Amino acid sequence: MKKHFNLVMLLSLIITYSCSEDILRNDGVSNASNPTDVFTNAQLEQGAITNPDIPAAFVNGIYAQMVQTGTGGTTNHDDFGQKGYDIFGDMLSGDMALSVSNYGWYRADITEFQAPLDFTRGRNRMVWRYYYRIIRSCNNVIKSLGGNDFVPSLDENKFAMGQAKAMRAHSYFYLTQYFQKEYVANEMILPLYTEAISTNLPKSSAEDIYNLMEKDLEDAISLLNGFNREAKNQVNQDVAKMILGYVLGAKGGRDAEVASLTRDVINSGNYTMLSQTQLVSTAAGVNGFIDVNSPSWMWGFDITGTNGLGLVSWWGQVDAWSYSYAWAGDYKVIDKSLYDMIPANDGRKGQFLNNPASGRYLQPLFKFRASNAIGSAPRPITTDYVYMRVEEAYLLNAEANANAGNDGLARTSLKALVSRRVPDASYIDGLSGQALKDEIYKQTRIELWGEGKSYLAMKRNKATTVRGTNHLSFVGVPIPYNDERMQFEIPLDEIQNNPFVSEQNQ
Incomplete structure (x- = not known):
C-alpha cells in the first residue's frame, strides 16, 4: 500500500527545509523561515487550522524526513535519517x-x-541535528493545531496532533539514549524545546525531558484512539504505546506499566509474529x-x-x-x-x-x-x-x-x-x-x-x-553500557552557538 500525500504541501515543506541550511541553528530551531509560514499568525495563536489536509500534510513531512538523505546536515553516505542512526547504535553496541x-x-x-x-567530530552533530530537526517540525505542527495543551475538535486534527506528539517524544527518547549514559533525574542533559521558537535554551534535566516524553505519549495514545492509518509509516496508538514502553523501560522502575503497555499491543490482534x-x-x-x-x-x-x-x-x-x-x-x-x-x-x-x-x-x-x-x-x-x-x-x-x-x-x-x-x-x-x-x-x-x-x-x-x-x-575489550565510548557528545557547533549550553559545559 503506497501513501498518497498532498504532494504540493510536502514538496514545499522539504524544499523549505533543504534551502534553509544557512539559517538552521544546531539546536534544531529555525528562525522565521520555517514551514508554519503557510499559516497566518492569527491561526497559529488561536489553533484555528480547520482544514484537515494541512496538518496531515505536515505530519507526513515529518515522516518523510525519517528517510531523507542529508537530514543530519551533511552529504555523508551514512546520513540518511532514522535508519542511519540505527546503524550507529547497532555498531556501538x-x-x-x-x-x-x-x-x-x-x-x-x-x-x-x-x-x-x-565533541568536534561531525557524527555528534549529525545525530543532534537530525533529532532536533524532527522536534522542530513537531513543534510547528503542534502550534498550528492550538499548542501543547489544546485538544482539537476535528478527529483528523486530533490524529495529527497525536502523531506529532508521539514523534516529538520519539526524537527526545533517542537524544536521551545517545547523549546520556543512563537515567539520572537531576542531570542537565539537553535543551528542551516544546514551542516553535527561534531562541536558544539551556539544558534541562533528564527528569523534565522524561516527563515531557511521558506526557506527550500519554496524550498521543488518547488522541490516536480510533485512528485508522492509511499506511504503516504513520504512528498509530499501538506504536505510541510501544514508544512509551521504551521510554519507561529506559527510565527504570516502571516495569508494571511497560508490561501493561506491551500486553495491550500483543492482545490487539493487529500483528502476527x-x-x-x-x-x-x-x-x-x-x-x-x-x-x-x-x-x-x-x-x-x-x-x-x-x-x-x-x-x-x-x-x-x-x-x-x-x-x-x-x-x-x-x-x-x-x-x-x-x-x-x-x-x-x-x-x-x-x-x-x-x-x-x-x-x-x-x-x-x-x-x-x-x-x-x-x-x-x-x-x-x-x-x-x-x-x-x-x-x-x-x-x-x-x-x-x-x-x-x-x-x-x-x-x-x-x-x-x-x-x-x-x-x-x-x-x-x-x-x-x-x-x-x-x-x-x-x-x-x-x-x-x-x-x-x-x-x-x-x-x-x-x-x-x-x-x-x-x-x-x-x-575482547569489555566496554560497559555507561562507558564514555557509548554516548555521543554535544557537538561543537551547539556549544559555540548556544551560549547557555556553553556556560553549562564550563
Missing part, C-alpha cells in the same frame, strides 16, 4: 561488526569510538524483512522510487544484494560471539552466511535481501524500512515482567516467540531470576539483529559488551 573496511564508513567515528570521545518460513530468504521477496506489508511490522516506511534512495541508504550500507558498500567492501556482519550463541536448530542461524572461507562470512545475506544476485538490486531502491515489529512487544513484555519478578508471565511471552524459532522451547520453563533475564536479553539481540534495537537493549539491561573476533578493533 558491538552486535553489528565491521569485518572488512575498504571505504571507511563507520570505522573511525563509530567502531573506533572517535566521535563519542571528541513472523513464521519460521519468513525468517530466511532463499529468493528475493519471500522473507519478512523487506516489505512493509509483512504482518509482523508495526511501523515502517514504504520506500518507492520517488524517495530517490540508492547507495546513500540503509540498504546501501548493510545489504550485499544491493548496489552497496556491503557488496563492494565495507562488510557489516553479526558479531561472531553472538552468532555462536544461536543454536544450530534455530531458524535465525540461517540468516547469516556460515562459510568461514568466504570473505562475506556472517553477512546477513538471508535476513535482508533486496535482489537475487549480489550487488544487483535496482536503483532507486524500493525495498522498505522497518522501524518496529510486534516481536519487540513480546520481548519487552518478557523483560519488564522478569524485572518485576513476574517470572511466569515473562516465560510465557518469551516462549511465545522462541517456540517459533526452535523446535523445542521447553528449556524456558526452567529459567528464573537472572538466568531468565539473561535469556531474554540474548533473544532480543538475536531476534532484532540489524534492526536498530541492540543499543537500546544494552542500556536497559546495563550490559557490558565484549566484541567478538570478527571486529576490526577493540576485540
